[in-house]
Amino acid sequence: MSxxxxxxxxxxxxxxxEHLAVIEEGLLQLEQHPExxxxxxxxxxxxxxxxxxxxxxxxxxxxxxxxxxxTLLDLLRNGQAAVSxxxxxxxxxxxxxxxxxxxxxxxxxxxxxxxxxxxxxxxAAASAGNVPAARHASESAKVAPAVPTGKAxxxxxxxxxxxxxxxxxxxxxxxxxxxxxxxxxxxxxVDVSRLPDLAEIDPERCYLSWSMRLKTGxxxxxxxxxxxxxxxxxxxxxxxxxxxxxxxEGLESGNEIRFTNDERPSESGAAKPLGEILVxxxxxxxxxxxxxxxxxxxxxxxxxxxxxxxxxxxxxxxQKQRQQEATSQSKKADTASIRVDTxxxxxxxxxxxxxxxxxxxxxxxxxxxEMSQIHVLLERMAQLERNTREIQERVMSIRMLPIGTxxxxxxxxxxxxxxxxxxxxxxxxxxxxxxxxxxVIESIGDPLTHLVRNSADHGLETPEVRLxxxxxxxxxxxxxxxxEGGNICxxxxxxxxxxxxxxxxxxxxxxxxxxxxxxxxxDQIWSMIFKPGFSTADKITDISGRGVGMDVVKRNIENLSxxxxxxxxxxxxxxxxxxxxxxxAIIEGMMVRVGRETYIVPLLSILxxxxxxxxxxxxxxxxxxxxxxxxxxLPIVRLYEVFSLQPEHTDPTKGILLxxxxxxxxxxxxxxxxxxxxxxxxKSMEQNFRxxxxxxxxxxxxxxxxxxxxxxxxxxxxxCREAPLVA
Amino acid sequence: MAAAQPxxxxxxxxxxxxxxxxxxxxxxxxxxxxxxxxxxxxxxxIKGYTAVTKIPNTPSYVKGVLNLRGTIVPIVELRTxxxxxxxxxxxxxxxxxxxxxxxxxxxxxDGVSDVLDIDKKDVQAPPNFGARINVxxxxxxxxxxxxxxxxxxxxxxxxxxxxxxxAAAAA
Numbered sequence: 001m002s003x004x005x006x007x008x009x010x011x012x013x014x015x016x017x018e019h020l021a022v023i024e025e026g027l028l029q030l031e032q033h034p035e036x037x038x039x040x041x042x043x044x045x046x047x048x049x050x051x052x053x054x055x056x057x058x059x060x061x062x063x064x065x066x067x068x069x070x071t072l073l074d075l076l077r078n079g080q081a082a083v084s085x086x087x088x089x090x091x092x093x094x095x096x097x098x099x100x101x102x103x104x105x106x107x108x109x110x111x112x113x114x115x116x117x118x119x120x121x122x123x124a125a126a127s128a129g130n131v132p133a134a135r136h137a138s139e140s141a142k143v144a145p146a147v148p149t150g151k152a153x154x155x156x157x158x159x160x161x162x163x164x165x166x167x168x169x170x171x172x173x174x175x176x177x178x179x180x181x182x183x184x185x186x187x188x189x190v191d192v193s194r195l196p197d198l199a200e201i202d203p204e205r206c207y208l209s210w211s212m213r214l215k216t217g218x219x220x221x222x223x224x225x226x227x228x229x230x231x232x233x234x235x236x237x238x239x240x241x242x243x244x245x246x247x248x249e250g251l252e253s254g255n256e257i258r259f260t261n262d263e264r265p266s267e268s269g270a271a272k273p274l275g276e277i278l279v280x281x282x283x284x285x286x287x288x289x290x291x292x293x294x295x296x297x298x299x300x301x302x303x304x305x306x307x308x309x310x311x312x313x314x315x316x317x318x319q320k321q322r323q324q325e326a327t328s329q330s331k332k333a334d335t336a337s338i339r340v341d342t343x344x345x346x347x348x349x350x351x352x353x354x355x356x357x358x359x360x361x362x363x364x365x366x367x368x369x370e371m372s373q374i375h376v377l378l379e380r381m382a383q384l385e386r387n388t389r390e391i392q393e394r395v396m397s398i399r400m401l402p403i404g405t406x407x408x409x410x411x412x413x414x415x416x417x418x419x420x421x422x423x424x425x426x427x428x429x430x431x432x433x434x435x436x437x438x439x440v441i442e443s444i445g446d447p448l449t450h451l452v453r454n455s456a457d458h459g460l461e462t463p464e465v466r467l468x469x470x471x472x473x474x475x476x477x478x479x480x481x482x483x484e485g486g487n488i489c490x491x492x493x494x495x496x497x498x499x500x501x502x503x504x505x506x507x508x509x510x511x512x513x514x515x516x517x518x519x520x521x522x523d524q525i526w527s528m529i530f531k532p533g534f535s536t537a538d539k540i541t542d543i544s545g546r547g548v549g550m551d552v553v554k555r556n557i558e559n560l561s562x563x564x565x566x567x568x569x570x571x572x573x574x575x576x577x578x579x580x581x582x583x584x585a586i587i588e589g590m591m592v593r594v595g596r597e598t599y600i601v602p603l604l605s606i607l608x609x610x611x612x613x614x615x616x617x618x619x620x621x622x623x624x625x626x627x628x629x630x631x632x633x634l635p636i637v638r639l640y641e642v643f644s645l646q647p648e649h650t651d652p653t654k655g656i657l658l659x660x661x662x663x664x665x666x667x668x669x670x671x672x673x674x675x676x677x678x679x680x681x682x683k684s685m686e687q688n689f690r691x692x693x694x695x696x697x698x699x700x701x702x703x704x705x706x707x708x709x710x711x712x713x714x715x716x717x718x719x720c721r722e723a724p725l726v727a
Numbered sequence: 728m729a730a731a732q733p734x735x736x737x738x739x740x741x742x743x744x745x746x747x748x749x750x751x752x753x754x755x756x757x758x759x760x761x762x763x764x765x766x767x768x769x770x771x772x773i774k775g776y777t778a779v780t781k782i783p784n785t786p787s788y789v790k791g792v793l794n795l796r797g798t799i800v801p802i803v804e805l806r807t808x809x810x811x812x813x814x815x816x817x818x819x820x821x822x823x824x825x826x827x828x829x830x831x832x833x834x835x836x837d838g839v840s841d842v843l844d845i846d847k848k849d850v851q852a853p854p855n856f857g858a859r860i861n862v863x864x865x866x867x868x869x870x871x872x873x874x875x876x877x878x879x880x881x882x883x884x885x886x887x888x889x890x891x892x893x894a895a896a897a898a
Contacts, residue, residue, distance in 0.1 A: 689890065705778060
């Protein structure tokens, strides 16, 4: 397949994913508002787009399946069938199935045909109007495709499609192809006798009719079902026959175009193999060709025969080839793209235009500069600064997507969870338009899912319990996103039973996480649930409760340099607040100085900074320094020692101590001075150099020089090593 | 078709090293009185010396890192790398920015001299000083008129663990 084609395919998959999201969202809403015709139309349009595009790219399984869904949707749209929860459920399941089909088409992996078949039949049954029997149909259908009737039956099919065929965007070839999938199609002929002169042709009208023979093991109904969508106004005859003679007037007029199924040019438009052409032109017979082909050997076999390579070597090479194919495939799946609002790009282009103007004004000024014009220079410099800052912001915003894309999966999730857990749950989403970095959005999906599952399973009570507690029967889960400072906050909130203080304490004591009568603040108690293996659930359900999870959630959030906090009240509910940076490329940092070097400490890891009193600094074994911070002794790491620098101060009481925390461990780092807080853009050290211990990355400081961002974890590790480092 | 593929792949592999030795144009620079040359195709740019930020716990010849239009580029002081005495930087002290295995690096040298065409036949194998002097990162000795140019194999010189490898227990 050519590269350009692959490129369009990528676009198709991307669009299909979007359409699927629209369908799913629409179906969920449709359940609530069954009469909403606009909604139905929206769903129909998306399904139709998938069908059309997938057919164009030759993903027939997808096209056929979508077609079945579309039939049902069309009936709903025309009011010929009513939206029931059974139908909505069926359509949702079909959407899932469609998703797997599309994924399969993307990766080229086989699909679970049984599900597809079953849903196809269910959809057909629902379209035929016997919705209540859907369950029944699904059972019988499970058997049907597996056991064909055994006898191959021959059908003579004559089909004159309705004239409006093209107007509705239908493709007659699709129907014929579908027939071909049922069995062997032969003597396919098109009748063009009704075709008017070119000048009179209405391109949106179908003047053609077809005749063909189909040999299949399938029932007559199955064959008829292929025409379901085009049956209206069609002239269709399907006759069972044993004889091979077909005589129709249209064919005898001589205007005959023939193609049989196996002679049809391949979809990718590749040229025919030489043998085929020879057979067609009558140079050799089919049998002779087959014989010749059978003698043909693979390159590897020939090489082995000629002793040019050993069988093992060939086998290895073949394996390598397979690997390469596999990697090239996986590479293809990895290419990520982003859709950007054109308005954003237009604005950016405007800004770049302004930047160019500012630059030319400056260079104009530069060529004939006098000291008296210094104020003009300063003014233009200020303008340049404004331009660049705005461009920076706009460029960053290109990577920003509304968080709604991450939220969109939750209505479905909550719907399924509530059904599974027998609870009544209402999901309220807000702040979906809040924008944040694409990579962040992609990585918060899983942690959020986990929190929502937890709320649904542990947080919310069953309807009976809720009624007993004088609460509304329907539990509420609220997802909210909003900006706060340079961060984005996402809250997951439920009005369920809240965290049980006593239960957590008892469990923590039992697992030896805390001493029996240790005094803990509420926050400390709540943070217990983030410890690995900690679960207070009485019973393990298949939704959650295994005690794996909250620690993973916490770790994921921390990987994004974010924080997670809990607010809970017994009987009232629980709220998890995730605080995330807007983008991973920029962090909030504290600039510190050691000697003449400037380092940046990630602000998130700083708990506090202080200048100690002499009496609070103690030593053990003569040199191990500890500092007393509110009755806890923490080890001091002198940054100048770790990094072999020339410091200004060597006395902790003269310098500044930063108390840093990472992954629950604390360390005190001594520096000379705190210079201030700044947002810094993280640059990779590994791109041109290598990883340096104790340094997380580099950044460009205000004066254009490079500053290093400290890696708190790495610092601890260096400090823990016994021998001092030699540069 | 498939059989031909490995062959082309092999050729591609040979390409870089071939051009490193067979390339006929060299950028030459001074370290003291001595003249050195690097394959001109490997040179990205030459820039005046600007202050660098020292990287903690790295070998002394790694001078530090520099902001080169937004990317962080490590700078190697060739005098230290060769064990020559360091000197005060002057107006002509420059950084030659080279590309080594897709990584961009800078070399501090006393000054750039010239671009020389050196024919393959004018290149002789690196001299053998035994264990006294390490010439492993030299490709050969080039002759241009009465000048002698030590041709450097920057791939071998700058792709060691210190520059590109994983940070082992540093030093």
